[in-house]
Amino acid sequence: MNTFAELGISKAYIKGLKELNIITPTEIQTAVIPKLLATKTDLIGLAQTGTGKTAAFGLPILNSINPTKEEVQGLIIAPTRELVQQIKKQLFKFTKYVEEKIFVEGVYGGERIERQIKNLKRPTHIVVATPGRLLDLIEREAVDISKVKTLILDEADEMLSMGFKEDLNKILAYNTSKRHTWLFSATMPEEIKRIVRTYMSDKAIRIAVNQNGLVNKNIYHHFINTTVKNKNKVIARLLNKRDGERGIIFCRTKAGTKQLAAQLKADGFAVGALEGDMKQKERDKVMRAFKNKSVRVLISTDVSARGIDVQNLSFVLHHQLPQTLDYYTHRSGRTARGGKTGQSIALIVSGEMQKVMEIQKALGIKFREMAM
Numbered sequence: 001m002n003t004f005a006e007l008g009i010s011k012a013y014i015k016g017l018k019e020l021n022i023i024t025p026t027e028i029q030t031a032v033i034p035k036l037l038a039t040k041t042d043l044i045g046l047a048q049t050g051t052g053k054t055a056a057f058g059l060p061i062l063n064s065i066n067p068t069k070e071e072v073q074g075l076i077i078a079p080t081r082e083l084v085q086q087i088k089k090q091l092f093k094f095t096k097y098v099e100e101k102i103f104v105e106g107v108y109g110g111e112r113i114e115r116q117i118k119n120l121k122r123p124t125h126i127v128v129a130t131p132g133r134l135l136d137l138i139e140r141e142a143v144d145i146s147k148v149k150t151l152i153l154d155e156a157d158e159m160l161s162m163g164f165k166e167d168l169n170k171i172l173a174y175n176t177s178k179r180h181t182w183l184f185s186a187t188m189p190e191e192i193k194r195i196v197r198t199y200m201s202d203k204a205i206r207i208a209v210n211q212n213g214l215v216n217k218n219i220y221h222h223f224i225n226t227t228v229k230n231k232n233k234v235i236a237r238l239l240n241k242r243d244g245e246r247g248i249i250f251c252r253t254k255a256g257t258k259q260l261a262a263q264l265k266a267d268g269f270a271v272g273a274l275e276g277d278m279k280q281k282e283r284d285k286v287m288r289a290f291k292n293k294s295v296r297v298l299i300s301t302d303v304s305a306r307g308i309d310v311q312n313l314s315f316v317l318h319h320q321l322p323q324t325l326d327y328y329t330h331r332s333g334r335t336a337r338g339g340k341t342g343q344s345i346a347l348i349v350s351g352e353m354q355k356v357m358e359i360q361k362a363l364g365i366k367f368r369e370m371a372m
Contacts, residue, residue: 077131264297270294275304
């Protein structure tokens with residue numbers, strides 16, 4: 001087993017990591033950190049969420065900053081406000097014991113832009129941003145990314161599926177020649193390959209972690225045979241059995257999410273709903289309640305669950321199987337993070353067994369039937 005010291009991380013950073021209880025490097029950290037510290041390079045990292053990516057790119061980007069230069073030298077782009085806030089917070093904690101201060105600023109939609117413009121007037125070395133808000137700030141000349149040496153795309157496939165393709169292309173077209181690009185993605189759809197071909201060096205280092213198991217191997221996959229009519233009863237029974245455990249229930253539609261949440265609340269369960277029509281304020285309120293555990297189970301659509309990273313979720317429940325394989329990977333990847341185990345449970349009705357077989361084969365996983 002490697003240590004962070006062996007990967008080339010300095011004592012001050014290791015002290016900060018220790019406080020976060022990050023002691024042993026994960027597979028992606030072991031593969032990526034030494035390469036990014038040793039060479040100026042473009043990099044493509046194929047890795048699921050929850051594998052320790054933030055430290056894998058965060059430590060090398062912090063290491064590349066010259067704190068005496070008051071200019072934006074690093075840019076990290078992520079799909080959601082939650083993920084931006086989380087990356088910013090982690091980078092801040094990594095640098096707790098580092099002598100020369102490195103300043104990180106987070107910018108995202110759903111908050112007044114004037115406040116962010118004011119914050120960016122302070123010395124800033126790294127900007128963590130969602131694509132839309134970053135572009136807005138660039139166009140208002142509130143942020144200068146012409147001196148950026150390292151640009152990181154985190155969860156690149158998520159950003160594309162959320163409709164950020166044009167924004168990303170505009171951002172990537174700025175100062176292409178002067179910087180290195182590190183791209184992290186759980187899957188490699190054609191559109192990501194095009195970004196790689198267009199904006200990255202053909203000498204880019206490629207690292208794939210746990211690719212033979214596209215899905216985290218600590219997740220146990222189950223299905224429950226039921227009927228459309230009985231689904232809510234089955235869910236209530238499952239939640240009763242798992243009293244005290246935390247999880248996410250995925251629904252395909254906004255209406256389905258609202259309906260199920262209302263039903264479970266009426267049955268006395270501590271649940272919160274996340275769906276597309278919510279104002280940012282309401283969403284933040286639900287997420288706070290989930291993080292401080294006054295809400296035990298989140299009910300969410302696929303899009304609304306983007307960027308959520310909550311530790312210690314013991315299960316993910318699929319009210320219906322998702323439309324695409326990528327969605328199954330993303331959904332189930334919300335559990336079993338940081339080396340823990342978790343369960344992914346799908347409710348299926350007659351005629352859906354074929355879909356279970358397809359998912360098994362494509363992702364190299366094994367479903368077991370769960371009797372209720």
